[in-house]
Amino acid sequence: MAEKPVGLREIWMARTRISSVTQKTPLLYSAELSEIAGTSVSLKLENLNVSGSFKIRGAANKILSLTSEEREHGVTTFSTGNFGMSVAYIAKKLGIDATICISKRVPKAKVDALHQSGAQIEIYGDSQDEAEQRSYQLEKEQGITVIHPFDDPFIIAGQGTIGLELLEDLPEIDTVIGGLSGGGLHSGLGVALKKTDPAIRVIGMSTAKGATMYESIQAGRPIQVEEHDTLADSLLGGIGLNNRYTFDMVQQYVNEISLIDEDEIAKGMAFMLDKHRMAIEGAAASGIGAILNKKVQLGSSVAVIISGSSVDTSVVLDIANRYRNPN
Numbered sequence: 001m002a003e004k005p006v007g008l009r010e011i012w013m014a015r016t017r018i019s020s021v022t023q024k025t026p027l028l029y030s031a032e033l034s035e036i037a038g039t040s041v042s043l044k045l046e047n048l049n050v051s052g053s054f055k056i057r058g059a060a061n062k063i064l065s066l067t068s069e070e071r072e073h074g075v076t077t078f079s080t081g082n083f084g085m086s087v088a089y090i091a092k093k094l095g096i097d098a099t100i101c102i103s104k105r106v107p108k109a110k111v112d113a114l115h116q117s118g119a120q121i122e123i124y125g126d127s128q129d130e131a132e133q134r135s136y137q138l139e140k141e142q143g144i145t146v147i148h149p150f151d152d153p154f155i156i157a158g159q160g161t162i163g164l165e166l167l168e169d170l171p172e173i174d175t176v177i178g179g180l181s182g183g184g185l186h187s188g189l190g191v192a193l194k195k196t197d198p199a200i201r202v203i204g205m206s207t208a209k210g211a212t213m214y215e216s217i218q219a220g221r222p223i224q225v226e227e228h229d230t231l232a233d234s235l236l237g238g239i240g241l242n243n244r245y246t247f248d249m250v251q252q253y254v255n256e257i258s259l260i261d262e263d264e265i266a267k268g269m270a271f272m273l274d275k276h277r278m279a280i281e282g283a284a285a286s287g288i289g290a291i292l293n294k295k296v297q298l299g300s301s302v303a304v305i306i307s308g309s310s311v312d313t314s315v316v317l318d319i320a321n322r323y324r325n326p327n
């Protein structure tokens with residue numbers, strides 16, 4: 001890594017910048033999960049963000065940092081859904097044109113929600129990579145700014161504001177765990193938490209159906225990985241063969257990346273339904289799934305990032321039927 005792209009100061013600046021368009025999310029102590037884990041576990045409810053996920057933090061920080069000329073030309077992004085939703089929400093709020101490029105793989109709930117968000121939608125190709133190419137094509141043709149979903153210091157700093165809120169509400173925190181894909185979330189958490197106390201453990205959960213960051217770190221360089229359908233669709237997507245920031249930062253800050261399978265994800269979703277009466281998406285349930293299945297090493301004060309709520313109702317009903325706790 002050529003230089004340190006994001007420090008604690010950038011995260012504090014992000015926090016101030018985004019405070020007019022985002023809200024602090026609650027931290028919920030889970031007695032049930034704590035009992036199962038044998039340690040104190042709290043849930044950071046990023047699923048309650050108005051755009052449905054934590055991605056609103058990075059999107060807000062980036063868009064609020066654009067020049068007025070850039071804002072006039074509009075923004076575009078490519079996303080499995082949640083980042084697109086957040087860009088659409090912030091752009092609409094600030095009166096900026098947004099075009100969201102997504103692949104055919106994005107589930108119906110996300111496509112419907114995007115249609116209602118006021119953004120223009122371009123459905124293009126079978127993969128994230130093709131949707132991404134389309135975004136850059138639009139940038140070339142129309143001079144609109146591409147907002148990268150994770151590999152950008154402003155996005156990373158925005159996601160890092162979660163770390164500041166965790167330190168406020170749980171100053172004794174020693175472990176954080178959440179879904180890891182492009183690595184914007186974990187890069188931001190890593191800076192906020194490890195620059196406060198390097199002993200805090202940062203754990204990433206990736207889907208076994210396409211763990212690009214995990215495989216890339218094994219390989220020692222960004223690589224491409226074949227993707228398959230998964231409940232944790234928000235964890236799919238490449239990290240970019242020319243990754244600039246998050247590959248190095250995840251290598252530096254993340255203690256452990258663990259792979260989660262479909263059954264474990266579903267059990268995490270069912271747990272949230274049964275015990276906390278919340279419908280969350282698969283990516284957001286990956287941390288709970290990991291704890292329920294004792295996959296990761298926990299400390300004495302654990303926060304789980306419940307990263308988003310974008311899930312088709314049909315999927316929730318199916319999981320409720322198949323996994324519901326009989327008592």
Ligand SMILES: *Cc1c(COP(=O)(O)O)cnc(C)c1O
Nearest residue numbers: 082179181182183184185307308
């Ligand atoms: C984007 C996303 C993640 C992963 O975040 P990255 O910054 O890409 O690693 C996890 N959960 C949900 C719900 C997401 O939308």
